[in-house]
Amino acid sequence: MCQCIVKKPKNKKATILVENIVFIVLNIVFISIMVLFVYSRANGIMLLEESYAKNIALLIDSSKPGMEFYLDMEKAINRAEKEKWPIDQIVNIKDNIVTVKLSKNSEYSYSFFNNVNVIATFDKINKKGFYFYVDKYLNTT
Amino acid sequence: MEKFISIYWFLILILTAGGISAMVFAFYSHPYDVREAEAFILGEKVADCISNNGRINEWIEINKENKDDFLKKCHLNFNTEFKEQGQYYVKAEIFEINSLNDLNLDTDNLKVFFESGNPAIITHCKPQEEKEIEKLSKCSENVFYSLDSENNQYLIKILSIVKKTEKNTK
Numbered sequence: 001m002c003q004c005i006v007k008k009p010k011n012k013k014a015t016i017l018v019e020n021i022v023f024i025v026l027n028i029v030f031i032s033i034m035v036l037f038v039y040s041r042a043n044g045i046m047l048l049e050e051s052y053a054k055n056i057a058l059l060i061d062s063s064k065p066g067m068e069f070y071l072d073m074e075k076a077i078n079r080a081e082k083e084k085w086p087i088d089q090i091v092n093i094k095d096n097i098v099t100v101k102l103s104k105n106s107e108y109s110y111s112f113f114n115n116v117n118v119i120a121t122f123d124k125i126n127k128k129g130f131y132f133y134v135d136k137y138l139n140t141t
Numbered sequence: 142m143e144k145f146i147s148i149y150w151f152l153i154l155i156l157t158a159g160g161i162s163a164m165v166f167a168f169y170s171h172p173y174d175v176r177e178a179e180a181f182i183l184g185e186k187v188a189d190c191i192s193n194n195g196r197i198n199e200w201i202e203i204n205k206e207n208k209d210d211f212l213k214k215c216h217l218n219f220n221t222e223f224k225e226q227g228q229y230y231v232k233a234e235i236f237e238i239n240s241l242n243d244l245n246l247d248t249d250n251l252k253v254f255f256e257s258g259n260p261a262i263i264t265h266c267k268p269q270e271e272k273e274i275e276k277l278s279k280c281s282e283n284v285f286y287s288l289d290s291e292n293n294q295y296l297i298k299i300l301s302i303v304k305k306t307e308k309n310t311k
Contacts, residue, residue, distance in 0.1 A: 030154060030157075030158075034157075034158065034161050037161075037162070037165065038161070038165050041165050041166075041169045042169065044169065047169060050172060050173060051173055054173055054175045057175075057179075058175060058178055058179065058182065061179065061182045061183070061186070062182050062185075095218075095220065096218045096220060097221075097222050109222045110222070110308065111220070111221040111222050111223075111228075113179075113183060113186075113217050113218055113219060113229060114186065114216065114217070114218070115216045115217055115218035116216070137216045138216075138218070139213075
């Protein structure tokens with residue numbers, strides 16, 4: 001009985017099934033690689049630094065002395081942790097230039113025109129973002 | 142297994158991967174352009190500095206030269222991280238009007254004029270009135286109505302421009 005089955009010209013159904021499974025697996029592998037590629041580009045370190053620096057600069061431009069705002073920077077913090085960069089040093093504001101740095105070898109700076117003194121403090125409790133306190137107008141121009 | 146090693150199959154894979162990669166590179170290699178928002182905020186800031194609650198602020202002296210104090214009075218700092226300075230320009234004109242039905246905005250009615258920044262970038266505004274050109278500076282114009290302490294009527298026109306092309310365009 002067994003030999004009979006083996007001797008059949010070809011197990012066509014089984015071949016078709018294996019072919020289809022291999023075909024589907026290859027497609028899934030290909031799509032996964034593409035998705036990973038897009039994800040890695042979208043969460044690139046340069047892109048994160050640029051978007052956060054510009055975001056902070058625009059928020060400071062629209063603010064007035066006495067205001068305080070909180071910026072959720074979870075993505076940036078996770079990335080800095082991966083890169084072993086101290087998370088409390090991600091944001092640095094000197095004169096009227098914001099610098100966001102997420103690794104040893106990269107940083108992005110953007111200037112703001114609002115002549116205010118801004119104090120950036122890392123949220124040590126939730127560890128998810130930074131507080132920005134707009135202190136006072138500066139006299140220098 | 143012929144299906145998988147077929148040259149057409151690889152060709153399709155390569156074309157798809159190439160297409161997606163090209164699109165991703167084109168999209169993510171382009172910097173975020175925030176100049177329009179920046180120019181708008183600059184205009185609003187100057188407007189707040191000139192007029193508050195519909196009244197022209199006291200520091201503005203009508204018919205007098207106020208130019209030197211402008212940046213300081215409005216708490217603006219036009220220094221940037223760029224080697225080439227002159228990334229901003231702002232101009233404010235205050236016209237006296239008789240009524241809102243008679244808007245005669247010529248030089249005779251111009252009572253106060255402030256200007257600061259790089260005036261060379263004003264030329265970037267005109268070509269963009271019809272079509273947006275990425276490589277040129279972004280301009281924002283605000284016009285609003287205000288009164289002075291003696292209830293004289295004014296129309297205030299503010300033009301704010303941000304260049305910063307190096308960091309906002311490819």
